[in-house]
Amino acid sequence: MxxxxxxxxxxxxxxxxxxxxxxxxxxxxxxxxxxxxxxxxxxxxxxxxxxxxxxxxxxxxxxxxxxxxxxxxxxxxxxxxxxxxxxxxxxxxxxxxxxxxxxxxxxxxxxxxEVVLKGNKKTKYRNKGNPAVELIRKVIAHKDQNRVESYDYTEYRQYERMNFYLSNLSEKFKNKRIFKNYQFLFQQQDSAAIGGKNLLPIYMEEKLSDNYYRKVPFAKKQVIEANKQVKYDENFVDNQGLSVYFNRMYQDIDIYDNNISILSNQLLSPIADHAPDFYKFFITDTLKDQSPQLIELSFTPRNTNDLLFEGKLYVTMDGNYAVENARLTANKNINLNFVRQLQATLEFEKNPDGKYHLSQSDLKMDFGLNKNKGGGIYGERKVILNNFVVNTPQPKQTYDGPEQVIASNSENKDDQYWKVRRPDTLAIAQASIYKNMDSLQTIPSFKRTMNLVTLFVAGYKNFGPFEMGPVNTFYSFNPVEGFRARLGGRTTTALSKRYYFETYGAYGTKDQRAKYFLSSTYSLNNKSIYSFPQNYVRASFQHDTKIPGQELQFVQEDNFLLSFKRGENDMWLYNNIFRLDYVHEFSSHFSYNVGLKKWDQSPAGALYFKDLVKNRLTNVNLVQTTELSFELRYAPHEKFYQGKLYRIPIIDRYPIFTLRYNQGIKNLLGGDYNYQNITGNITKRFYLSQLGFTDVSAEGSYIFGKLPFPLMDIHHANQTYSLQLQSYNLMNFQEFVSDHYASINIDHNFNGFLFNKLPLIKKLKLREMIDFKGLWGGVRSQNNPANDPSLLRFPINGQGVPTTYTLNNGPYMEGSVGIGNIFKLIRIDLVKRFSYLDHPDAPEWGIRTLVKFDF
Structure with a gap:
């Protein structure tokens, strides 16, 4: 130079x-x-x-x-x-x-x-006459006019980036032999920053999209032009599900909403309609050299354990009373699990008409088992909005179709594309994370670690094109089979994305009978059958035992822990089930399922099928049915994580609708009965702000035709000591059958709203729950064996006492009160049964436990 x-x-x-x-x-x-x-x-x-x-x-x-x-x-x-x-x-x-x-x-x-009374005692904080509260009420009153939705049309460009790191790592961890040649993976920052000094990047995702909003008729659409993500081996991690899960944890923050979703919880916004009832507000500064002038408004929770923020708002004094900047954090006492620190920064830009729109948000959270020390996970989601245009309508087709559209080449953008279009500059460690994670996955010790995690968490041992498991089903026991050994596995995408095979074999030492299962699936959309949207054909055959009326969610029936059951549990079935299913999902989250089922069931253990022939009870060893089924399902905005065994939904506020129709056909493949069964179900979570949330499930069913009790609805009972939210926890197996019924399940979680206000108790961060289940139904006279000798008799026990009943004498009801978040994982409910207490072995009270990971 x-x-x-x-x-x-x-x-x-x-x-x-x-x-x-x-x-x-x-x-x-x-x-x-x-x-x-x-x-x-x-x-x-x-x-x-x-x-x-x-x-x-x-x-x-x-x-x-x-x-x-x-x-x-x-x-x-x-x-x-x-x-x-x-x-x-x-x-x-x-x-x-x-x-x-x-x-x-x-x-x-x-x-x-100014706040000291006689006797040198401070006055209590009051809303009345408080200028800070008067100001926040003006902000609340002007919310509607300051929301983006106040415009008829808006559009903008959005860039979002999500990063996750192993955080607060010690020098000892950093210098372990495994990282000797990989020190470049680590990122260093100021030790006072969130996450601590040493960070190890483990995940990064970027999206670039165009977004459109129309008020009338309402339409909201996001067109994702580019998407880049750290990819892990699909044998260990569902990359698509991982992205969905992280985005659910780090949702968009709209401070003008009454509630802000953080980690599947809802925190009350400091400018919610009833914010002054839960927050304390203080005017802490006036920024007069700003245009317009800003008031700095500090706020803090009245109760630091509640799901509330604390921080600062900067409010414009130009008559709009808009938020120009917001800084949100969480008190260390907040009833959020594993969260060490939380920090959100929102910035707003002024539009030509004087209103403000969000221009940037930055949400950072640090997690750890121990809130004060030790390693953890630090995550950050940054969103930048630019090219903001208001009240300029686009052609109608711009708003039509699904809310989110992903360009076909969105994942094929090169580094130069991102360098040009990314609105901010990546740090060196962030820019190299994609390459570094690819390198990390080639380290043999990392592969061994992932294999162990998959084995203990998902229950499968991977062998490349085939994986063996799940391990928790290798051993179990029950009264019919005695000791039951099982070994199985399935193919992986390393063998084929289109073809998928699964099998297991089992043997009972008491009944000395072998059981087995075989299935084959073919994907019709050139994707893994685990990828959304699914489109596949599956054929399967199962020869195995089953408990009538047991219906499990997200757990295998022969899980070892379910071997422990209360009461009599010796009425079982031997089943031969052939199924042929076609499943087709759409990107709108509408799906349908067409199926054929050939089912042969024989009584096992203490269960007997008997009918009355010439005034004599005769054993019936086989009930055969063949049915066609058709199911419609609509789950708007549904998100889920695809695990090794189940697709696990990430519950949100949107309802799920299901409608099923089953047609039994006599003489088709040996079927003995003609019948029709229609079932409808609606499930929804209701968020109630500081009062927590309520999960509600309502279902109804009606069976047309004449058929024996094994083909009626055998209501889902639970005789294990685990709490099953979709089963009746004090009902015995096969206790009730119906040919028509209606049910409602209500489970409310207060999220600590009550316990947070009790001295000493609030330090335990416990959460209170209540639950109610009601079941109304019955059996029409034409299907009651008491009226028709040709029908199979309801079962009786060894003492000749009936064990199966109808609901014609009123509803079955049970309820429970529970304490959750014990050791951050355990929920314990005290359950009471309210009706049909005169039935044999009908428990009035019970204690049930559920292990569940919650934030």
Whole structure:
């Protein structure tokens, strides 16, 4: 560079230029100040204190430990430190240098005197007459006009990036032999930042999309132009499901909504309609040099254990009362599991009409089993909106179709594409994460670790094109089979994405009979059968035992833990079931299923099928049916994680509708009965803000035709000691049958709303639940064996006492109260049965346990 200047200027001119440049560069150099703000008297750190360069709007807030870090390229010589209840402090800084300045704030006795009564007792915080509450009520009153939805049309470009790291890693962990040649994987940052000093990136995803909104008729559409994601071996991880799960945890934050979804929980917004009932508000600063002028409004929960934020809002004083900036954090006492720190920053830009729209959001969370120390996981989701256009309608076809459309080549964009279109610059460690994760997966020790995790968590041992499992079914026991050994497995996508085979073999030492299962699936859309949307044909045959009336969700029937059951449990079936199914899902989350089922069932154990022939009871050893089925299902916006065994739904507020029709056909493949069965089900979660959430499931069914009790609806009972939310936990197996019924299941989780307010108890972070199940039904006279001798008799036990009944004498009802979040994993319910207590072995009370991972 110097040679160029020598060729143009004389030496004197060059010397003068260098002197001038040096003087300017001192001013232009970055000034960085960091430090800790504490209370002069108590020496305790002060969180959420405002630190700004005096004479500017460039500022930050201290974190939960009172630490701050602020930088500028401007020529500022002071920082101003302010907090409600304290005297504002001014500290001199040296421009162009990095420096550490610790500040001690002194209580403002004049301000404190305003809230001190006689006897030196502080008054309670009150909403009445509080200017901060009056201001927040104005913000609430202007919410509708400040929402993006107030426009008839909007469109914008959206970039979002999600990163996950192993966080707070010790130097000892970092220097383990496994990472000797892979130190480049680690990322270092300020130890005071969220996540700690040492981070190990494990996941990153980027999306670039165009978004369109129309008020009338309502339409909201996202067109994803580009998508880039760290990919793991599909034998270990469902990459698509992982993306869905992370996006569910880190949802968009709309501060104008009454509730903000975080980690599948809903936290009350500080500008919710009833926010003043749950938050305390304080005016902590006025930024007069802003245009428009801003009021800094600090807020904190009235109860620090509740699902509430704390932080600051910057409100415009131009008559719009809009939020120009928001900083949201969570108190360390909040009833959120595993969350060490939470921090969300929202920035809004002004539109030409004076309203504001969200321009950037940044949500950071650090998780750990121990909230104070040890390694954990740190995640961040950053969203940037630009090219914001209002009230410019697009052609009708722009808004038509599904809410989300993914371009066919969205995953094929190269690095140059992202470099040009990415609206911010990636850190070096972030830019290399895709390549680094590919390298990590080639390390033999990493592969061994993933194999062990898959074995213990999912229950499968991978052998490339084939995997063996699940291990929790290798051994179980029951009264009919005695000790039951089982071994099975299935193919993986390493063999084929289109063809999929599954099998197992089992043997009971008591009945000395072999059981087996075989299935073959063919994907019709050139995707794995696990990929959404599914489109496949499956044929299967099963020769095995079954408990009538047992219906399990997300667990195998011969899971070892389910071997432990209460009461008599010796009425079983031997089944031969051939199935042929065609499943077709659509991107709109509508699906249908067409099936053929040939079912031969024989009684086993203490169960007998008997009919009355010539006034004599005769054993019937086989009941044969052949039925066609058709099922419609609509689950709008459904998200799920595809595990090794089940597709596990990520529950949201949207309802799920299911309608099934079954047609039994006599003389088709040996079927003995003609009948029709129609069943409808609606399931939905209702979020009730600070009162928690309620899961409701309503179902109804009607069977047309004459048929024996094994073909009626045998209601789902549970004789294990586990709590099953979709079964009747104090009903005995095969206790009730119906040819028509209606049911409702209600499970409400208060999310700690009550326990959070009890001294001492609130420290345990427990959560309270209530549950109710009601079942109305009956058997029409034509299907009651008491009226028709040709029908199979209802079963009786060894003492000749009936064990199967109808619901003609009223509904079956049970309810429970539970305590959840015990050790962050366990829910224990005390269950009471309210009706049909005169039945043999009918328990009135019971204790049931559920192990469930929740945030």
């Amino acid at each position: 110097k040679n160029i200047f020598h060729s143009i200027y004389h030496q004197l001119a060059l010397s003068t230029f260098v002197l001038l440049f040096s003087a300017v560069s001192v001013v232009a150099q970055s000034t960085k100040v960091k430090g800790t703000v504490t209370d002069t008297r108590t020496k305790e750190p002060l969180p959420y204190v405002t630190v700004v360069f005096a004479g500017s709007t460039q500022g930050v807030s201290t974190d939960a430990q009172g630490k701050f870090s602020i930088s500028t390229t401007g020529n500022f010589t002071q920082i101003k430190v302010s907090f409600v209840g304290y005297k504002t402090a001014l500290k001199t800084v040296e421009p162009g240098k990095e420096q550490t300045i610790n500040i001690m704030l002194t209580e403002d006795t004049h301000m404190l005197n």
